[in-house]
Amino acid sequence: MARYQGVAGDLGAAIKIMAVxxxxxxxxxxxxxxxxxxxxTPPEQEFDDIVQAARDACxxxxxxxxxxxxxxxxxxxxxGIEACETERDASFCAHAVAASKTLSIPDxxxxxxxxxxxxxxxxxxxRSYLGAPIMTREGVAIGAVAVIDQRPRDWSSGDTQALERLxxxxxxxxxxxxxxxxxxxxxxQLLNLAAEGVQFRTIFAAxxxxxxxxxRSSIILRHNxxxxxxxGLTHDQLLGKSSVDDDWxxxxxxxxxxxxxxxxxxxxxxxxxPVLNFVLGVxxxxxxxxxxxxxxxxxxxxxxxxxNLTVTSFxxxxxxxxxxxxxxxxxxxxxxxxxxxxQFVANVSHEIRTPLNGVIALASALRQSALTDRQxxxxxxxxxxxxxxESILSALLDLAKIEAERMELEIVSFGLEDLVRSSxxxxxxxxxxxxxxFDVSVIAPPGARYRGDAQKIRxxxxxxxxxxxxxxxxxxxxVSVTVEGADxxxxxxxxxxxxxxxxxxxxMEHVLFExxxxxxxxxxxxxxxxxxxxxxxxxxxxxxxxxxxxxxRAERGSVFRVHVPVSTAEPEASVAVESEADLxxxxxxxxxxxxxxxxxxxxxxxxxxxxxxVMAENGAEALTILATQRFDLIxxxxxxxxxxxxxxxxxxxxxxAREGEGRTPTPIVxxxxxxxREHRDAAFAAGADGFITKPxxxxxxxxxxxxxLTAAA
Numbered sequence: 001m002a003r004y005q006g007v008a009g010d011l012g013a014a015i016k017i018m019a020v021x022x023x024x025x026x027x028x029x030x031x032x033x034x035x036x037x038x039x040x041t042p043p044e045q046e047f048d049d050i051v052q053a054a055r056d057a058c059x060x061x062x063x064x065x066x067x068x069x070x071x072x073x074x075x076x077x078x079x080g081i082e083a084c085e086t087e088r089d090a091s092f093c094a095h096a097v098a099a100s101k102t103l104s105i106p107d108x109x110x111x112x113x114x115x116x117x118x119x120x121x122x123x124x125x126x127r128s129y130l131g132a133p134i135m136t137r138e139g140v141a142i143g144a145v146a147v148i149d150q151r152p153r154d155w156s157s158g159d160t161q162a163l164e165r166l167x168x169x170x171x172x173x174x175x176x177x178x179x180x181x182x183x184x185x186x187x188x189q190l191l192n193l194a195a196e197g198v199q200f201r202t203i204f205a206a207x208x209x210x211x212x213x214x215x216r217s218s219i220i221l222r223h224n225x226x227x228x229x230x231x232g233l234t235h236d237q238l239l240g241k242s243s244v245d246d247d248w249x250x251x252x253x254x255x256x257x258x259x260x261x262x263x264x265x266x267x268x269x270x271x272x273x274p275v276l277n278f279v280l281g282v283x284x285x286x287x288x289x290x291x292x293x294x295x296x297x298x299x300x301x302x303x304x305x306x307x308n309l310t311v312t313s314f315x316x317x318x319x320x321x322x323x324x325x326x327x328x329x330x331x332x333x334x335x336x337x338x339x340x341x342x343q344f345v346a347n348v349s350h351e352i353r354t355p356l357n358g359v360i361a362l363a364s365a366l367r368q369s370a371l372t373d374r375q376x377x378x379x380x381x382x383x384x385x386x387x388x389x390e391s392i393l394s395a396l397l398d399l400a401k402i403e404a405e406r407m408e409l410e411i412v413s414f415g416l417e418d419l420v421r422s423s424x425x426x427x428x429x430x431x432x433x434x435x436x437x438f439d440v441s442v443i444a445p446p447g448a449r450y451r452g453d454a455q456k457i458r459x460x461x462x463x464x465x466x467x468x469x470x471x472x473x474x475x476x477x478x479v480s481v482t483v484e485g486a487d488x489x490x491x492x493x494x495x496x497x498x499x500x501x502x503x504x505x506x507x508m509e510h511v512l513f514e515x516x517x518x519x520x521x522x523x524x525x526x527x528x529x530x531x532x533x534x535x536x537x538x539x540x541x542x543x544x545x546x547x548x549x550x551x552x553r554a555e556r557g558s559v560f561r562v563h564v565p566v567s568t569a570e571p572e573a574s575v576a577v578e579s580e581a582d583l584x585x586x587x588x589x590x591x592x593x594x595x596x597x598x599x600x601x602x603x604x605x606x607x608x609x610x611x612x613x614v615m616a617e618n619g620a621e622a623l624t625i626l627a628t629q630r631f632d633l634i635x636x637x638x639x640x641x642x643x644x645x646x647x648x649x650x651x652x653x654x655x656x657a658r659e660g661e662g663r664t665p666t667p668i669v670x671x672x673x674x675x676x677r678e679h680r681d682a683a684f685a686a687g688a689d690g691f692i693t694k695p696x697x698x699x700x701x702x703x704x705x706x707x708x709l710t711a712a713a
Contacts, residue, residue: 037178053330054146061148064148073088103144105129127153133167169327180315211226211311212312215308218263218266243263250280268307268312269310277294299311360383408677414451415449431477437477457493460564463536467534476499476500481493513548548563587632592617592634593615599615606701618642618648623651626666633705635705638671645672649670669692670691689709
C-alpha cells in the first residue's frame with residue numbers, strides 16, 4: 001500500500017517516531033494513527049461486532065468505535081446514529097483520548113466541559129457518555145469505544161469493565177489488521193526485489209514476518225529468521241521441510257486436518273493465482289498450536305507458463321484468534337441476556353394478565369347486572385382502571401419486543417375506510433364526553449383496499465388519538481387519512497392528527513419520541529401515562545418503512561403526521577355481514593384452565609347461555625376426560641403445568657384422527673395471556689380453531705367461540 005514507503009518499515013518503527021524530540025506528543029499520536037492505515041476504510045464485520053457488543057453489554061441506544069485525527073472524529077463502526085464523522089471540537093471521545101483513560105459522564109448538562117457543547121444542546125440531545133480509549137501496545141491513544149445515551153445515566157462498574165475490554169480487543173484488531181496489510185505490501189515488494197536481485201538478502205533477513213520459498217513439491221528452499229522463530233524451529237530444522245512433516249500438523253480455521261493440496265502454496269502453484277489472508281493452524285512438536293495468516297504468491301520463470309515456485313509470508317494471529325473468541329463470548333453473553341429478558345417479559349406478561357383477566361372480565365359481567373347508580377359507577381371505575389392497566393402493560397411489552405427486535409410485520413389486505421372507522425369510533429365517544437369536536441376524513445377511492453400491516457397502523461392511530469384527547473380540554477380533534485402516489489405497488493398512507501390541546505414547545509419536539517418522556521414533569525403529574533405511546537408509534541412506523549413527525553401549530557395545539565408505505569390490493573368479494581347473534585345455548589363445553597379464578601370467570605360469563613361446563617386443570621386431565629366424553633367445544637388455556645395447551649391440542653387432534661373419519665373434530669379455542677403473533681400462529685398450527693387474548697370480556701369470549709364454531713363447521 002502507498003503509505004508503506006519501504007519494506008523494512010513496520011508498526012514498531014512507525015510508533016518509535018514518537019521518541020523524536022522535535023515532534024510534539026500530539027503530532028506523534030496523529031502519525032501513529034495514520035501509519036495504522038485504519039482511517040476512512042470501509043466497514044468491517046469485526047468492528048461492527050464490537051460496537052454491537054458494547055451496546056448490548058451497556059444497554060445503550062448508541063455505540064461507536066471512533067478514531068480521533070487532527071480535526072475530526074471518524075467512526076470506524078457505529079450503531080444507533082447515522083453520521084459517519086463529526087468535528088473534533090465537539091467530540092466527547094477526544095477527551096478520553098487526550099486523558100488516555102476511561103471517561104464517564106453521567107449528565108453532560110452538569111459538566112462544565114460539555115454543557116455548551118452543540119451535541120448536548122442541539123437535536124442530538126446527548127446526555128450521558130462512557131468511553132474507553134483504544135491504546136496501542138506502545139501506549140498511544142488513537143480513539144475510543146464509547147456508548148451514548150440521550151438521558152442522564154450513572155454508568156456501572158460493569159459497564160466500564162465491558163467497554164475497556166472491548167477497547168483492548170479493538171486495539172489489537174487494528175494493529176493486527178495493519179500488520180496483515182504491511183505483510184501484503186512487503187511480500188509484493190519482496191517479489192519485485194527478488195526478481196531484480198536488489199538488496200534481497202538484507203531485506204529478506206530483516207523482515208519481521210515469516211517468509212519461505214517453496215518448490216512445486218512444497219519443499220522449503222529458503223526462509224528468513226522470522227519464519228523459523230514463529231514456528232519454534234532453528235534454521236536447520238526448517239530448511240528442507242515440506243508441508244507434510246512430523247514436526248507439525250496443519251489444520252484449517254475450523255481445526256480440521258488441512259490436506260496438502262488445499263494448503264496456500266499448493267493452491268497457488270496449481271492455479272497460478274495468489275492466495276491471500278488464508279488462516280490455518282500449526283500444531284508444533286512441543287504441543288503448541290499457533291494460528292497463522294498466510295499469503296502465498298506465485299513466481300514465474302516465463303510468462304505464460306505455470307509457476308515453479310511460491311513465496312509465502314505469514315504472521316502469528318494466535319492472539320487475535322483469542323480476542324475473537326472473547327468477542328464471540330461477549331456477543332453470546334449479550335444475546336443470552338436478551339433472550340432471558342424476553343422470556344422474563346413474556347412470563348411477567350402472563351402472570352400479570354392472569355389476575356387482570358379476572359378483574360376486567362368479572363367487572364364487565366357485573367356491569368350487565370341490575371345495579372344501583374353508585375354501584376354502577378364503582379364497577380365502571382374498576383373496568384376503566386383495569387383497561388388502563390392493560391394498556392400500560394401492552395405498551396411496556398411492545399417496547400420490550402421492539403428493543404429485542406422480536407416484533408414482526410404482518411402484511412394483510414385491509415379496507416381503508418373500515419380500518420379508520422374501527423380505529424376512531426371509540427375516540428369519537430370519548431371526545432363527545434369531553435365536549436370536543438371530532439372530525440374524520442378519508443381521501444381515497446370508495447371501497448379501496450390496500451396491503452400493509454393493518455394492526456400496526458391501527459395501533460399508531462389509537463396512540464395518537466388517545467394523546468390528542470388526553471391533552472385537549474377545549475376545541476376539536478381532526479383526523480385525515482390520505483393515500484398518495486400513482487404507482488399501485490408503491491403508495492404512501494399519510495395520517496394526520498390535529499388537536500387544539502396544550503401544544504408543543506421547541507424543546508419538547510426534540511425529546512417527544514424518547515421513551516418514558518412526556519412534555520415535562522408537570523405534564524406527567526397532570527395527565528398521567530407512561531410516556532411510551534409516541535416512542536412505540538415511531539418504532540412501528542419505521543418498522544413499516546415510514547416515519548412520524550410532530551409539528552407545533554401556529555395557534556394552540558399540535559399536529560402529528562405519519563407516513564407509511566402501502567400498496568393497492570385486489571378488491572374482496574362482498575360478504576353479507578349479519579348482526580351479532582347470541583351464543584347457542586345448551587352447549588357442552590370442556591374448560592381446560594389451571595387458574596381457579598379464571599375458571600370461575602369463564603363460568604360466570606357463560607352462565608347466561610345455559611352452557612354445561614366441565615372443568616380440567618391441565619392438558620393431561622383434559623385428555624383423560626376426552627377419552628370417555630365428547631363436547632361441543634373446548635376452551636383451552638395455553639400455559640399450564642403437567643401438559644400445556646399446545647401439546648394437549650395436538651394430542652386431541654391425534655386422538656380424533658385415530659378414531660377415524662366418522663369423528664367430527666371438536667372446535668378448540670385457545671385462551672392465553674401471551675398476545676403475540678408467534679403465540680397465535682403456534683395455536684393455529686397445533687390445531688386450534690379460535691384464539692382469545694386475556695383479559696377475557698363477554699364480547700371477546702362470545703366472538704371467539706362463534707369464530708371457532710364457524711371455522712369448524
